Amino acid sequence: MGKRIMPRAALCAVIVAVVPALSACGGVKDPQADVVAGKQLFVKKCGACHTLSRAGTKGTTGPDLDEAFQQSIKEGFGTTAVRGVIYKQILYPNRLPNDKGIKMPAKLVSGQDAHDVAAYVASVSSRTGKDTGRLATAVQAAGGGTATEKDGVLSIAADPNGQLAFAAAKASGTAGPVTIEMPNKSGIQHDIVIDGLGRGEVVSSGTSSFKASLDAGKSYTYYCSVPGHRQAGMQGTLTVK
Template sequence: MGKRIMPRAALCAAIVAVVPALSACGGVKDPQPDVVAGKQLFVQKCGACHTLNRANTKGTQGPDLDDAFQQSLKEGFGETAVRGVVYKQILYPNRLKNAQGIKMPAKLVSGQDAHDVAAYVASVAAKSGRDSGRLASAVRAAGGGTAVEKNGTISIPADPNGQLAYTYAKATGSTGPVTIAMPNRSGTGHDIVIDGLGKGSVVSKGVSSFKATLRPGKYTYYCSVPGHRAAGMQGTLTVR
């Protein structure tokens, strides 16, 4: 979905439509949702496309979920109504495409997982600050530490949880021939690029790599998939 794949008027209409059904059954009928699991799944499955402040996701291919629900929440629509809308959108997403011609696939998560994701999004959408308690540590922050050249290869993995980040925000190497490799265990497509040196292919559940000859200096490596670098998927390689 693009940023305005669900315009505010359509969002409000969806909320209005879902409220009677929720009221009739006394709310969303499902076991107690696990918002910790919901956060983990949201980051893994949805964060590459959606911005959500509390989840620290910065995807731009889909709607900014804080912005999408802010006005409706101000107008008095409660968390239960928002939860119902999110759940419905997960299972039966809007058919419109975003600016890149991409539309949200149906049922990225399903069953209890869909309820967990919807409950988490509804509980934090349009809220400032940070998650606390178990939610604060539900997803390990990416981008710490330094990747070091080993046996002629500098390995800079993509975050395995689906965050728009590499696991290392820094890397070091020595002059001469080297392979720059980006293992990616997530289902979100990423690549690794250093302008003037090389570009790996976009892969999911694979390895993006290229060979280069390094000279002393500092280089920026980044993901060229639209929106990923802007969301913070980049780092600095230092060659001595």
């Protein structure tokens, strides 16, 4: 799902095909849809590829989901119709007309999880402002801490919730030899790089690391080199004492 706004005609065609079938099996009208769980799952499973302002995600591999339904919502398509389209795209992804982007894997989430994600995205797509209530605290913002070197190892974890961020946007170390590592439990592919010092391997589950020597009094920028991740904010500053 390249970054394109879904044309009205295309959305109409999908809605006509999707909504009756989902309504018949209780799909998009499921009163038990949990949008809090939907937001958490969206950030973890989908946010690395999609921008959605309310969720705080800035992925660029797939369409901007605020833009994708913007015109259709303005033209009167309701949340239920948009939710049906999203649900179908989660289970059975397809390229939109003239879309040369990468086709996303089918069923990144399924069952009730797919309903929850579809319900959340449909409820916030193209909407300004911020999530409130339980939604506001459903996903903890990443990058608030400082990673500190210990016994010659500087560990800067990738955000475990799938956000395109390191758990710490700042780090401190001492001059001399060091192992810089990035534990990654998110399931999203990441690495850690410092230009001129080293580059860890790309891992989706495991640890990316390299050995380097730090210069006293210098600052370095560490970042993830997976396309789109640094641009979305996955970087930080290492200060050497």
